[in-house]
Amino acid sequence: MSDEAITVTGLRKTYGTKNAVDGIDLEVHRGEVFALLGPNGAGKSTAVEILGGFRKRSGGDVTVLGVDPARPTRQWRERLGVMLQSTSGSSVLTAREALHHASRLYPHPRDVDEALAAVGLTEKADAKPQLLSGGQRRRLDVALAVMGNPELVFLDEPTTGFDPEARRQFWTLIESLREHGTTILLTTHYLDEADRLADRIGIIANGSMVALDTPEGLRARATDAWVSWVDGDVTHREATPTPTAYLRDLLARHDGEIPRLQITHPSLEDVYLDLIGAAAQADAEAEKEMAA
Incomplete structure (x- = not known):
């Protein structure tokens, strides 16, 4: 068995x-x-739909659990769990009944009550969507x-609309799935969620991968920290790659305590915004060159 659950080379999807x-x-x-991150329209959902076998690709090679998703089989689908952006609509089935129905599609399903508890829906088990x-x-x-105990789960913006408590319950579920060896590919707009859950993060802009690294590796791309303090009525904020040395110099220039002294290291969100901004600027310059 390959160590890779998903292998993608030169994946393309074109519309005109x-x-x-x-x-x-x-x-x-x-x-x-x-975790796959990127602004709206970057291509995240399209990529997930191709990997899950719901959309045909225009080019490239794709293997998911050893199978080309363009030629899916029932046995292959039984090994997957997929949650796309659309939510459950109107149904004659309650939440519990929907999960019971889904459980019959898999050889080794989860317990329905356990699944309801894992997502915080026990009290709404008898409500329709x-x-x-x-x-x-x-x-x-x-x-x-996750009803079928899948080997691989695709989750496209799963916590949209969740309150803080529900998001924490979801994080616990994902961590439990990881402990049991489940592979998870999720898209999200929440940087703290990706930072908490992901072993690695890919950032997409305008259909292209602009960064792929661990959360720690991405944060390390930002070399400057910020030193801020208040002097009288003036707030100072300086960027520096050597905050400890800067702080020593600052302390040498002041007697006593420095009001509201703070050192802030770049967050994952800071790096993400820089990468997306740089990609947008590069695309704009390329369009200008083509127009000229």
Whole structure:
């Protein structure tokens, strides 16, 4: 068995002259939590739909659990769990009944009550989806995605609409799945969620992968820290690659305590915004050159 749950080389998806996905290369290791980040329209959902066998690709090579998703089999689908962006709609089935129905599609399903508890829907087990809030419907979608005890789970913006408590419950579920060896690929707009859960992060902009690293590796790309303090009525904020040395010099110039002294190291969000901004600027310059 390969150590890679997903292998992607030169993945492309075009719509007319638009490259929704533009030559992505990617490997996701078995048992890994991999987060795919990027602004709206970057190509995240398109890539997930291709990997899950729901959308045809225009080019490139893709293998998911040893199978080309363009030629799926029932046995292959039984090994997957998929949650796309659309939420559970109107249904004659309650949440519990929907999970019971889904459990019959898999050879080794999870316990229904356990799945309901894992996503915080025990008290809403007998409610139909149309009577649930948007966040509660997303929780039901998560439960349906993991009902079959899948080897690999695709979760496309799973915590949209979740309240803080529900997000923490979701994080606990993901950590539990990881402990049991499940491979997880998720997209999210929440940087703290990716930082907490992901072993590695890929950042997509305009259909291209602009960074792929661990959360720690991405943060390390930012070399400057910020030193801030107040002097009288003036707030100072200086960027420096050597904050300790800067702080020694600052202390030497002041007697006593320095009001509101603070050293701030770049966050994952800072690095993400820098990468997305640089990609947008590069695309704008390329368009200017083509227009000229």
